[in-house]
Amino acid sequence: MVAVVTGGSRGIGKAIAEELLKKDYDVIITSRKKSDEVRELENTYINKVHFLPCDISVDEDRKNLASFVGEKFKKLDLLVNNAGCAPRERKDILEITPDDFDYLTDINLKGTFFVTQALTPYLIANGKSRIVNISSMSAYTASVNRGEYCISKAGISMTTKLFAARLAEYGVSVIEVRPGIIETDMTSKVKEKYEKLISEGITPIKRMGQPSDVAKCVSAVADGNFDFCTGTVIDCDGGFSVRCL
Numbered sequence: 001m002v003a004v005v006t007g008g009s010r011g012i013g014k015a016i017a018e019e020l021l022k023k024d025y026d027v028i029i030t031s032r033k034k035s036d037e038v039r040e041l042e043n044t045y046i047n048k049v050h051f052l053p054c055d056i057s058v059d060e061d062r063k064n065l066a067s068f069v070g071e072k073f074k075k076l077d078l079l080v081n082n083a084g085c086a087p088r089e090r091k092d093i094l095e096i097t098p099d100d101f102d103y104l105t106d107i108n109l110k111g112t113f114f115v116t117q118a119l120t121p122y123l124i125a126n127g128k129s130r131i132v133n134i135s136s137m138s139a140y141t142a143s144v145n146r147g148e149y150c151i152s153k154a155g156i157s158m159t160t161k162l163f164a165a166r167l168a169e170y171g172v173s174v175i176e177v178r179p180g181i182i183e184t185d186m187t188s189k190v191k192e193k194y195e196k197l198i199s200e201g202i203t204p205i206k207r208m209g210q211p212s213d214v215a216k217c218v219s220a221v222a223d224g225n226f227d228f229c230t231g232t233v234i235d236c237d238g239g240f241s242v243r244c245l
Contacts, residue, residue, distance in 0.1 A: 001023070001024065001025045001026070001077040001078070002025065002026045002027075002028070002069070002073045002075065002076050002077050002078070003017075003020050003025045003026070003027050003028065003076070003077060003078040003079070003080060003222070004027075004028045004030065004065070004069065004076060004078070004079050004080065004119065005017045005020070005027055005028070005029050005030070005080045005082055006030045006031075006054070006056055006080065006081055006082050006083035006112075006115060007030065007031055007056075007082045007083030007084060008027070008029035008030060008031060008038070008080075008082065009029065009031035009033070009034065009035035009037060009038050010031075010035050010037050010184075010185065011182075011184040011185055011186065011211050012082060012134065012179065012182060012184060012211045012214050012215070013029070013031070013080075013082040013083070014035075014037045014038070014041070014211070015210075015211035015212050015214065015215040016080055016082060016211075016214065016215045016218045017029050017041060017049075018041060018215070019212075019215040019216065019218065019219045020078070020080075020218075020219070020222060021041065021044075021045045021048055021049065023219070023222065023223075024048075025048070025077070025078070025222075026048050026050060026073070027045075027048060027049055027050065028050045028051075028052055028065075028068065028069065029041075029049060029050070029051050029052070030051075030052050030053070030054035030056070030065060030083065031053070031054070031083070032053065032054070032055050033053065034051050034053070038051055050068075050072070052064070052065060052068055055107075055111075056083050056107060056111030056112065056114075056115050057106040057107045057110065057111045059114070062111070062114055062115050062118050063118065065115065065118065065119070066118040066119055066121075066122070069119060069122050070121075070122060073122070074122070074125065075122050075123075075125045075126040075129075076119055076122040076123050076125075076126055076129060077126055077129050077130070077222075078129065078130050078131075078132070078221075078222055079115075079116065079119050079123060079129075079130075079131045079132070080131075080132045080134065080218060081112045081115060081116060081131070081132070081133045081134060081156075082134040083107065083111065083112070083115075084107060084108045084112075084134070084152070085103075085104060085107050085108065086104075086146070086149060086186050087100065087104055087146050087148060087149055088100065088103065088104075090145045090146050091145065091146075092144060092145055093144050093145075093147035096147065096148055100148060101148045104148045104149060104152055105148060105151065105152045105155070108149070108152035108153065108155075108156070109151075109152040109155040109156065109159070112133065112156060112159060113155075113159050116131060116159070116163055120163075120167065120172075123167070123170075123172050124167070124170045124172065127170075127171055128171045129171070129172050129173075130172065130173050130174070130175070130221055130222065130224075130227070131160075131163060131167075131172065131173070131174040131175070132174075132175050132176075132177055132218050132221050132222075133156050133159060133160045133174070133175070133176045133177070134156075134177050134179065134214065134218075135153045135156040135157055135160075135176050135177070135178045135179075135233075136149075136153040136156075136178060136179055137178060137179065137180045137181075137235075137237050137240055137241070138150045138153045138154075139153040139154045139156065139157045139178060140154070140157075156176065157176055157178075157233070160174050160175070160176040160231060160233075161174075161231050164230040164231030165231065168230055173221075173226065173227045173228075173229070173230040174230055174231060175221050175226050175229065175230070175231075175232060175233075175234060176232070176233045176234070177214060177217045177218060177221070177233075177234045177236055178233050178234065178235050178236065178237065178241075179209060179213075179214050179236050179237065180203065180209055180235070180236065180237025180238050180240045180241075181194045181197075181198065181203065181208050181209060181237070181238070181240070182208065182209040182210065182211060182213070182214060183208040183209065183210055183211075184211060187208075191208075194208060195208065198238075202240065203237065203238035203239050203240045204238065204239035204242060204244070205238035205239050206238075207238065208238075209236060209237070209238055213236055214236050217234050217236050220234075221234075
């Protein structure tokens with residue numbers, strides 16, 4: 001079995017890659033640079049980790065990824081669209097610039113859409129395959145100091161539905177996994193804020209999520225447990241999405 005995990009060099013992506021490697025997948029990990037975490041995986045899972053430098057916002061890099069999959073494996077069992085970024089600087093929506101907006105959405109939304117498009121032939125060739133799009137609770141939760149991020153994640157939700165509708169006839173299921181407050185490098189700068197909110201009850205489960213929590217959701221999709229649920233959302237958020245009085 002073969003999987004692509006974009007943005008797999010650290011955090012959630014690395015945890016997903018490791019979970020798939022435990023299932024004996026060949027895992028193609030992409031990121032802009034190879035991390036020490038990827039090197040550790042290469043040493044642990046000999047000949048099963050295939051690292052490819054790739055900036056998903058760059059068309060040539062997306063084409064190189066598709067060529068690599070086609071030449072080495074000719075098919076793809078699982079695509080995990082995990083690559084993404086936070087705003088370079090948190091700004092009020094009245095202050096963000098077109099450059100701020102384009103930088104983030106080119107990676108988070110445009111990159112994800114066109115990576116999926118580029119790899120679709122190999123998912124179809126497999127006859128039975130799966131796509132997992134990692135979004136965020138920000139897909140439906142407004143944060144006015146990082147509006148471009150919220151918009152990009154809301155776009156991932158529609159991207160999931162679009163590809164689910166388009167690829168169902170080929171046996172390709174598409175699932176959105178929507179993490180909540182996860183302890184990663186991306187959230188490290190606001191960890192104290194989130195821990196306070198959690199202690200005050202913003203989530204029924206009173207802890208930050210871990211990358212492994214998200215990886216377990218992806219693992220369940222990889223096992224085929226959600227094949228009849230194409231286009232749906234798995235909320236991995238400690239209950240944040242539950243409306244409570």
